[in-house]
Amino acid sequence: MDKRTNLNLSGRKHARVIIVGAGPAGIGAAVALARKGVRPVVLIDRVSNVGGIPALCKKKPGAVPTFVSWLHGRALVGEQFVAGLEARLAKTDVEVWLDSLVVEIHAAERRLTVVSRAKGKMDLSADAVVLACGSRERSVAERGWLTGSRPARVFFTKHLFDFIDANDILPMSRAIIVGSDSLAYSAAAKLSVSGAGQSIMLDRRRRPECNVFQRLYFKFWSRPKWHGSIQEVQVKGLGVVEGVKISEKKVLTCDSIVVCGDLLPNTELALLGGLEVRLPSRLLEINSGNRLSSPGWFAAGNIRGGFHGAQWCYLNGRKVARSVLKHLA
Amino acid sequence: MPMQGKILYDWPNAKIEESLILYALDQLGTEPYDVTIVGAGVVGCAIAYNLSQYQLRVLLVDKRYDVGEGTSKGNSAIIATGFDATPGSLESQLVTQASRKWPELAHKLKIPFEQSGALLLAIDDEQEGKLEKIHEEALANGVDDVRLVDAAEAKRLEPNASSKVRGGLLIPRESIADPFTTPVAYAEVAMANGVDILLGVHIVGLQKCKSTVKNLVTESGHRIATRLIVNAAGLGGRDLADLYHGAPFDINPRRGQFLIFDKSCHSIVRRILVPLPTAETKGVLVIPTIFGNLLAGPTAEDLPLGSPEATSTTAEGLRWMLSNASGLCPCLLKQPVIGTYAGERCNCKQGSYLIRYNDGYPGILTIAGIRSTGFTSSITLAEYVTEGLGEQCDLSLDRDPDAVDSRPDSCWPGWWRKPIDDAELVKKNPDYADMVCFCEQISRGEIIDALDSMLKPRTLDALKRRTRVGMGRCQGFECRIRVAKIVSEHCDIPLDNITQKGPGSELVAPAHEAIYG
Ligand SMILES: Cc1cc2nc3c(=O)[nH]c(=O)nc-3n(C[C@H](O)[C@H](O)[C@H](O)COP(=O)(O)OP(=O)(O)OC[C@H]3O[C@@H](n4cnc5c(N)ncnc54)[C@H](O)[C@@H]3O)c2cc1C
Ligand SMILES: Cc1cc2nc3c(=O)[nH]c(=O)nc-3n(C[C@H](O)[C@H](O)[C@H](O)COP(=O)(O)OP(=O)(O)OC[C@H]3O[C@@H](n4cnc5c(N)ncnc54)[C@H](O)[C@@H]3O)c2cc1C
Numbered sequence: 001m002d003k004r005t006n007l008n009l010s011g012r013k014h015a016r017v018i019i020v021g022a023g024p025a026g027i028g029a030a031v032a033l034a035r036k037g038v039r040p041v042v043l044i045d046r047v048s049n050v051g052g053i054p055a056l057c058k059k060k061p062g063a064v065p066t067f068v069s070w071l072h073g074r075a076l077v078g079e080q081f082v083a084g085l086e087a088r089l090a091k092t093d094v095e096v097w098l099d100s101l102v103v104e105i106h107a108a109e110r111r112l113t114v115v116s117r118a119k120g121k122m123d124l125s126a127d128a129v130v131l132a133c134g135s136r137e138r139s140v141a142e143r144g145w146l147t148g149s150r151p152a153r154v155f156f157t158k159h160l161f162d163f164i165d166a167n168d169i170l171p172m173s174r175a176i177i178v179g180s181d182s183l184a185y186s187a188a189a190k191l192s193v194s195g196a197g198q199s200i201m202l203d204r205r206r207r208p209e210c211n212v213f214q215r216l217y218f219k220f221w222s223r224p225k226w227h228g229s230i231q232e233v234q235v236k237g238l239g240v241v242e243g244v245k246i247s248e249k250k251v252l253t254c255d256s257i258v259v260c261g262d263l264l265p266n267t268e269l270a271l272l273g274g275l276e277v278r279l280p281s282r283l284l285e286i287n288s289g290n291r292l293s294s295p296g297w298f299a300a301g302n303i304r305g306g307f308h309g310a311q312w313c314y315l316n317g318r319k320v321a322r323s324v325l326k327h328l329a
Numbered sequence: 330m331p332m333q334g335k336i337l338y339d340w341p342n343a344k345i346e347e348s349l350i351l352y353a354l355d356q357l358g359t360e361p362y363d364v365t366i367v368g369a370g371v372v373g374c375a376i377a378y379n380l381s382q383y384q385l386r387v388l389l390v391d392k393r394y395d396v397g398e399g400t401s402k403g404n405s406a407i408i409a410t411g412f413d414a415t416p417g418s419l420e421s422q423l424v425t426q427a428s429r430k431w432p433e434l435a436h437k438l439k440i441p442f443e444q445s446g447a448l449l450l451a452i453d454d455e456q457e458g459k460l461e462k463i464h465e466e467a468l469a470n471g472v473d474d475v476r477l478v479d480a481a482e483a484k485r486l487e488p489n490a491s492s493k494v495r496g497g498l499l500i501p502r503e504s505i506a507d508p509f510t511t512p513v514a515y516a517e518v519a520m521a522n523g524v525d526i527l528l529g530v531h532i533v534g535l536q537k538c539k540s541t542v543k544n545l546v547t548e549s550g551h552r553i554a555t556r557l558i559v560n561a562a563g564l565g566g567r568d569l570a571d572l573y574h575g576a577p578f579d580i581n582p583r584r585g586q587f588l589i590f591d592k593s594c595h596s597i598v599r600r601i602l603v604p605l606p607t608a609e610t611k612g613v614l615v616i617p618t619i620f621g622n623l624l625a626g627p628t629a630e631d632l633p634l635g636s637p638e639a640t641s642t643t644a645e646g647l648r649w650m651l652s653n654a655s656g657l658c659p660c661l662l663k664q665p666v667i668g669t670y671a672g673e674r675c676n677c678k679q680g681s682y683l684i685r686y687n688d689g690y691p692g693i694l695t696i697a698g699i700r701s702t703g704f705t706s707s708i709t710l711a712e713y714v715t716e717g718l719g720e721q722c723d724l725s726l727d728r729d730p731d732a733v734d735s736r737p738d739s740c741w742p743g744w745w746r747k748p749i750d751d752a753e754l755v756k757k758n759p760d761y762a763d764m765v766c767f768c769e770q771i772s773r774g775e776i777i778d779a780l781d782s783m784l785k786p787r788t789l790d791a792l793k794r795r796t797r798v799g800m801g802r803c804q805g806f807e808c809r810i811r812v813a814k815i816v817s818e819h820c821d822i823p824l825d826n827i828t829q830k831g832p833g834s835e836l837v838a839p840a841h842e843a844i845y846g
Contacts, residue, residue: 046767101764115770117762120755139804141589141669147642150670152789152829152836155809162810163837169824171837232644238637239833255838268768268802271593279663 012095015042017324018112018126020102020269023052024310025301026132027085028317029324034092036325041094042124044114046101050086052134054078054310056161062193064221066186067310075217081310105129105273107294128296128324131284132317133266135302137183140235140259145204146178148235148245153256157187160258170194172256176244177201177224178233180208181307183261185218191258192222199224200252202233202244209261227252265303281305290323298324331523331731336784338394339529339549344826345787354551357525361542361554362388363724366561367532367569369393371401371508372699373561374515375707379715381522382734384727388553389516389524390545392531392565394831395791396784397512400563401704402794403585403640403672405616405627407601408442408504409705412467412475413611419682424702425471427709428502434708437735438514440507441619441745447503447601448478448487450494450657456605457495463605464498475500489597489658503601507619508704509794510743515707517740517783522732526784529831532562535572538690557722559714560688560695563675567634570697573689578697582639582673585627586646588654589668590661591802592621597664602657613653615661620797625654625661631676639673646671667802674700684714686721694718741782744797748774765815766808768801776815787820789813790830 016038019026022045030043049055054067057078065075069084089096100116111125137156140146153172163169173196177184180203188199201208201224208215208226227246234245235257243253267284271277276285276293283305290298300320301313308316337351364380366373369391377389393399408431411424435442451457460477467475476499483490483497520526534546535558545553562569567580595617604612609629616624628646632639647669655662677683677698688695694714703710718724748754748761749772755761760774779786779795786792789799789812798812799805805812813836817824825837 046764099763101767101770103764103770115749115762115764117759120752120759120762121749136803136806139667139802139806141666141804144647144666145644147644147647147669149637149641152834153838156806158806159810167810167814167824169837173838234641234643236637238640239830240835240838268591268593280665282665 012040012042013124015040015124015126016328017041017128017130018124019043019130019132020112021045021052021132021134021301021303022050022096023132023134023301024054024085024314025134025303025317026052026130027089028314029130029132029300029321030094031088031092032318032321033324034094036321038325038328039093042097042126043094044097044100044102046099048098050089050096050098051078051082055082056158056165058165060165064186064189064193070311078310085314102269105269107274107297110296128298128327130298130300130320130324131270131292131303132300133269133303135263135265137259138262138264142264143259143262145231146233146235146259148233149238151235151237151239151241153241154235155256155258157183157258157260160187160190164190164194170196172196174253174255175199175258176252176254176256177258177260179203179260179262180205180210181261182210182214185210185215185224187258187260188224189218189221198222200227200254201225202227202230202246204230261307263302263307265305267303289326290320291327296327331729334520334523334525336520336526336528338787339527339547339551340394340832341549343787343832344822345820349785349787351527351530351551354553357388360386361556362386363555364388364557364559364718365390365545365553365555366559367545368399368561368563368565369396369512369516369526369528370399370561370563370703371397371512371515371707372563372696372703372710373559374512374519375711376559376561376714377519377524378515379711381519381524382729382732384729385724387519387524388527388555389519390527390530390532390553392529394529394788395786395794396516396526396528397509397794398790398830400673400675401508401512403587403670404508404704405587405614405624406505406508406618406704407616408506409702410472410500410502411470411702412472412500412503413463413606414470414702416466416469419684420702420706421470423682423706423709423713427706430708431504431506431705435506438511438518439736439740439742440510440514441743442504442506443619444502444504445600445617447500447603448483448490449498449500449603449605450483450490451496451605452491452493452656453495459605460496460498467498467500472500472502474502487598487600487602489660490602491657491659505601505617505619511704511707513784513795514736518733518736520783521737522729532569532572538573541692543692557692557694557718557724560693563699564634564673566675566695566697570688570695573693575688575693575695576685578683579678580697581634581676582632582636583676583700584630584632584639584671584673586642586650586671587624587626587669588647588650588666589670590623590625591665591667594623594661594664595621597623597660598658604653604657613650613657615654615658620800622667623661625650627672640671642669642671665802668804676700684717686717692722694722741778741795744769744771744775744795746775748772765811766798766801768803768807769797771796771798773815776812777819780816780819787816787822788828788830788834789816789836792816
């Protein structure tokens with residue numbers, strides 16, 4: 001099933017509003033703007049489907065529902081959550097550009113450079129731009145307390161989606177999870193239902209970052225063994241991961257490491273494109289009315305920093321749309 | 330042009346193409362080799378390149394699954410002028426000569442290279458007092474284009490350098506280049522000239538040492554018949570020399586850790602910032618890379634030979650570097666670090682650049698202790714030992730009139746090509762607009778070109794060194810699995826056989842099972 005083939009980018013050079021990122025936040029903003037009669041609204045994403053992170057989480061037997069939908073009053077599997085967003089999007093005339101990577105932005109001119117199979121490299125400008133690029137998990141080096149060798153099988157939580165959900169492959173059977181937020185617990189749950197058994201969880205914190213209620217929720221699927229107050233985690237193994245050293249005396253063996261959570265906003269485009277970004281936190285400078293440092297630029301969803309669930313991001317997208325409307329008026 | 334050489338992998342259970350697998354050595358012909366080079370680091374590859382200019386049958390072998398995967402993959406990537414070498418040493422001679430050859434070499438071999446210049450900085454009175462001596466030493470090394478600068482000029486040249494700067498030494502020809510492309514480029518030209526390459530071939534034995542045609546024995550039992558042997562095995566050189574009872578030398582890994590800063594920091598410094606060396610260490614440099622990042626490093630920590638820690642980073646080492654680097658350039662404290670790595674120098678107790686002809690037996694050359702400058706000197710070192718092999722080991726050096734010394738146009742041009750900027754090319758092959766690595770902006774088309782390139786890289790790390798895929802700020806968060814799938818599909822290797830660096834580094838643990846039916 002290759003959605004690339006029915007992709008049809010318009011030859012447009014200018015849009016009323018461009019939204020970069022078709023995750024929950026981008027969809028929220030796009031839907032709200034379209035409903036208010038703004039057009040054309042162009043929603044751009046670099047992957048072949050809308051939905052962002054939740055879309056990676058497939059509804060399969062045993063799948064762990066981790067996307068809370070207040071509308072349904074329950075937790076859903078990511079794919080189900082996205083289905084609801086897609087339905088809303090389908091009722092609008094938002095132009096969706098998939099497989100299209102925004103490679104550069106030019107803040108002063110409100111211009112974006114987009115690369116796609118369909119059109120090669122092209123420029124697109126707008127009266128307003130919403131950055132809804134989401135976030136990623138901080139890498140080993142970025143965390144500063146993970147050191148050692150660089151063998152195969154040091155993964156991110158996202159790679160579990162890529163392997164297990166998208167390819168039906170379980171790449172590990174004894175994982176060590178680094179981090180302890182709700183993402184870490186969802187990773188442990190996913191590994192457990194996929195047949196990888198119980199994981200070991202490590203963090204610098206004394207107590208897990210994930211709150212008690214969420215931990216209780218995840219207990220249904222898994223009970224990772226907890227090691228807190230770790231100063232430094234040294235990865236061992238030359239070919240593949242063989243274990244981690246967590247103190248002078250203690251080495252835990254494993255066949256893989258999953259580096260979880262600790263999200264970092266995807267603000268590189270903004271930084272290199274002339275919008276104000278604080279360093280080293282890489283947080284966008286966000287003014288009142290959700291405005292970024294140049295006029296006509298806005299940010300929605302997890303690109304704003306911190307960890308927010310999908311529902312929050314969707315609603316935040318809608319809220320930011322109101323600020324965009326004010327700017328357009 | 331001569332007949333192109335072959336590349337084969339000794340890779341048990343690999344599901345790579347039949348045509349790339351070593352079954353028996355007669356796949357490469359039955360004539361003994363004139364020269365076999367053990368070790369395809371930057372030094373071994375340069376020697377293969379240089380020998381390929383002559384009418385010789387040459388073989389290059391390495392135990393790893395790509396060229397340049399040992400010491401040569403983790404260095405500071407500086408093309409040194411040799412301003413700080415020990416005057417009169419062989420190292421000084423080879424490095425200073427190489428430094429002048431590099432601009433042309435880089436052009437011929439299509440190696441990204443930039444004459445960034447370097448600025449040695451004194452940040453207190455005591456250091457300032459030492460500048461004059463370093464200046465004199467540079468002149469004694471024949472690096473006559475260096476110049477002392479005062480504090481004001483230093484600040485003007487590098488506005489982000491520490492405000493404590495008291496003066497400095499400007500070294501205009503100190504340069505940066507691509508350390509990953511270099512061994513590949515040497516090896517590709519060598520191969521175009523007929524040199525054969527064996528990867529995954531660990532030399533563990535030697536037979537018929539005394540005869541003119543000796544046998545090198547590989548771990549899986551193949552016997553390589555060869556007249557001369559060049560030991561360019563870097564940190565594996567001691568074990569190899571033991572096979573032929575070479576004269577004593579002691580080597581150990583001297584670890585050098587590095588911090589990699591994000592590309593957004595690139596404009597912070599233009600030149601390599603060099604601290605004043607102390608008695609213990611050469612200190613922490615701040616180095617712009619040819620890729621657009623900044624490096625801070627290295628440390629210098631001696632470890633025992635064979636230590637698995639030799640390429641491991643430590644929290645202490647990383648902290649130490651950050652505090653030292655920020656001494657030269659304070660704003661680095663606020664900049665995002667995207668990666669870390671550790672390289673292992675081949676430190677030789679008996680001194681650097683140990684070169685012995687007819688070591689142990691006639692026809693064996695030992696090269697050891699190419700510790701800190703082998704990336705730079707590789708080309709002149711290769712020329713130097715080629716001449717030596719002619720004089721000392723009776724190697725007949727007749728130029729091959731058909732040999733090329735430039736990288737053929739048919740070679741994959743490299744990560745810097747950016748085909749996306751060529752609309753015609755993209756029209757012909759839309760894969761060039763199918764971005765896989767979002768951070769470094771590398772397309773599916775470029776990944777496939779690299780897989781099809783001469784040396785047929787088949788591991789994820791080899792692919793990374795050629796294309797930079799996954800080397801960006803997200804460190805493979807977005808693309809790691811997609812890249813593995815592209816390799817799997819294009820080369821018809823099952824996903825669970827994809828490795829990071831050859832057997833024993835599979836991306837998927839062997840006990841895996843397909844789930845959900
Ligand atoms: C691994 C992981 C697991 C998570 N699991 C959960 C969970 O279980 N439950 C939960 O509630 N939350 C989870 N989250 C939090 C998640 O970030 C939010 O749920 C939500 O998806 C954020 O929405 P968003 O729209 O801000 O960003 P995202 O969902 O991240 O969407 C951003 C979109 O922007 C696109 N994009 C980015 N840059 C560009 C560009 N330059 N050009 C084109 N397109 C671009 C991306 O392709 C992506 O589709 C998880 C996050 C991560 C990283
Ligand atoms: C931290 C650091 C910073 C540096 N900075 C610079 C710099 O800025 N500029 C510069 O010019 N130089 C620099 N260097 C030095 C430079 O990297 C080295 O001098 C150079 O890479 C040495 O290359 P080599 O080919 O001798 O060794 P290697 O690259 O180690 O090659 C030896 C090869 O032999 C193979 N091998 C070993 N034993 C066997 C066996 N028995 N059978 C088959 N194969 C075998 C190994 O697999 C390996 O690939 C630096 C080095 C380090 C570590």
